[in-house]
Amino acid sequence: MLSFLGDQVLGRDVCVYSGSVIDVFGRAGVGEHATRSTLTRMVGRDLLRRQREGRRMYFGLTERSESVLRDGEQRIWEDGAVNRQWDGSWTLLGFSLPESWQRQRHDLRAQLTWSGFGPLFGGLWIAPGEVDVSALVTELGLSAHVKIFRAHADAGMDIGAMIEETWALGELATRYEAFVHRWQRWETTEPAPDEALALRLRLSTEWLQVVRRDPRLPVKHLPDNWPAEQAEKTFRTVYARLTPLARESAEQLLDLVPVRIQT
Incomplete structure (x- = not known):
């Protein structure tokens, strides 16, 4: 759904009729019930807004979904799949969460993975280059439980082996x-x-x-x-x-x- 919205709606200040979405997704092999359920869930998660026009319901982007889509656009079209500009630096992020915080731990790991991090040791994660994750940590309400550092590897460090392990x-x-x-x-x-x-x-x-x-x-x-x-x-x-x-x-x-x- 986000791919569809990014292609068809992002940056145009328009809303799309639900029936149109169902038609396109049907052509891609997705059933009507699944499409309608996705639209409803995305409204509930503040990723879509509803707009009624007569008897028809239209869906448009929210500030949150625009931010997600801009991030994806940057990732696909500007950053690319190959990193040839690495400056030798790393971002280290350490966290310690209470055992009962399963959902918060899952959300943090998912966001870190999207941001390019991998688990170096347990609660210590690492990503190449300078990665600003302060906003996502704040959004998750975990600022008091997370520490972020910039680092360079020691001269004797086998970076290739570390990458394969992480x-x-x-x-x-x-x-x-x-x-x-x-x-x-x-x-x-x-x-x-x-x-x-x-x-x-x-x-x-x-x-x-x-x-x-x-x-x-x-x-x-x-x-x-x-x-x-x-x-x-x-x-x-x-x-x-x-x-x-x-x-x-x-x-x-x-x-x-x-x-x-x-x-």
Whole structure:
């Protein structure tokens, strides 16, 4: 849903009719009940706002979802999948939470993973470069339980070994390779006009699912022939090929209305 909203709504100050969303998701193989449930849950989590126009219900972005989507946009289009600009620094984050705080611990670990951290030791996590996580720690209400440091490795430190111990590189490489296997044929295959929008939705979603698990580790410390670069090339090529037809399809399928200022 976030991939769809990022492609079709972000930055346009519009809301999209629920029936349009159901139509597009149906073309991508998602049932109506699942789509409606997702829309409802996202409203409850302040990721979508409702706007009624006559008998139709439209959905638009909130400040929270715009922030999430801008972050994803930065991650996909500007940061990229390969880190060639690493300055040799690391961000260390230590936390100690009460045993009963299972939900808070889960939320913190999920946010740290998205931000590129891996578990160095138990409650000590590490990420390459300078990563500002103060805002997410504050949002989770954990400022009193978290300590953040900047660091450099000792000259005798085997960074490559540390990376292999901290992050599941084999699983990440497999995800990149599977992505290329699924999508490489669309670099040269022309999709039917009525399937381009759903294909681009699936493409964006799958790519985001891969890169959000990638901490963008320094490429010089990764195995030879690391598959991220090829996967990113495939994503960008296929996305560019699908976009013209997807836009034409979106103009025909999507019922959009301007956002009304809520009073």
